[in-house]
Amino acid sequence: MTTLDHLALRQAVIDGANFLVRTGAISMSHHGNFSVRIPGTDHMLLTATSSFDSLKPDSLAVLDLDGHLVSGTINPSNAEIVHMHAVVYKHRPEVGAVVHTHSTYATSFAIASRGIGCAYEALVRNDMADGVPLAHYGPRGSSLAIANIAAALASMPSTKAVLLENHGVLAFGADPAAAARANLIVEETAQMTILAEVLGGAKPIPPELLKASLERRDEFAQAGSQRA
Numbered sequence: 712m713t714t715l716d717h718l719a720l721r722q723a724v725i726d727g728a729n730f731l732v733r734t735g736a737i738s739m740s741h742h743g744n745f746s747v748r749i750p751g752t753d754h755m756l757l758t759a760t761s762s763f764d765s766l767k768p769d770s771l772a773v774l775d776l777d778g779h780l781v782s783g784t785i786n787p788s789n790a791e792i793v794h795m796h797a798v799v800y801k802h803r804p805e806v807g808a809v810v811h812t813h814s815t816y817a818t819s820f821a822i823a824s825r826g827i828g829c830a831y832e833a834l835v836r837n838d839m840a841d842g843v844p845l846a847h848y849g850p851r852g853s854s855l856a857i858a859n860i861a862a863a864l865a866s867m868p869s870t871k872a873v874l875l876e877n878h879g880v881l882a883f884g885a886d887p888a889a890a891a892r893a894n895l896i897v898e899e900t901a902q903m904t905i906l907a908e909v910l911g912g913a914k915p916i917p918p919e920l921l922k923a924s925l926e927r928r929d930e931f932a933q934a935g936s937q938r939a
């Protein structure tokens with residue numbers, strides 16, 4: 712296998728990473744790592760460096776979900792986090808891409824040891840009506856950290872993101888664009904929730920209205936585009 716197989720997937724990851732940098736859903740250092748599942752295999756492509764700056768198609772390595780390097784190169788700090796991505800693919804067969812950042816506001820919740828509740832409608836619309844759970848701390852990529860991520864995924868089967876206590880955020884979706892969008896929505900929600908604190912605190916959406924919001928979204932989506 713050459714290092715540039717799956718060029719379209721590599722480009723989709725780069726586009727997702729650039730989207731997060733462009734929208735500001737990233738920490739000041741632009742630290743992050745991004746992976747995509749190679750369809751029909753138990754392999755993933757993972758960014759080999761720890762920054763979203765200057766990513767190129769050959770900046771991704773191929774690994775299997777047990778963490779073995781198949782092709783390409785990976786730097787030591789990213790070798791540490793391989794299992795953080797793999798655990799999501801193992802527990803969520805529908806997930807095609809995973810992104811990890813230290814996006815500022817979401818990570819503020821993580822270091823305060825708090826999950827995020829559902830007070831912002833965009834979270835509902837993006838399939839996180841139950842909010843974003845917190846995975847308890849373990850050293851980066853350790854078996855303790857991975858077990859805690861698995862427990863958080865199990866605790867909230869619908870979520871598209873997990874906050875990593877004292878660390879950052881892990882977001883995922885069907886493809887790199889969806890994973891990046893999940894990270895952005897969580898970041899946006901975290902920012903607004905923190906700002907709402909000075910106004911008396913965010914007010915959760917009542918459960919019956921959460922359901923109604925999803926039904927309305929699906930009804931309009933099913934009807935398709937309207938043209939006059």
Ligand SMILES: [Zn+2]
Pocket residue numbers: 811812813878879
């Ligand atoms: Zn990190």
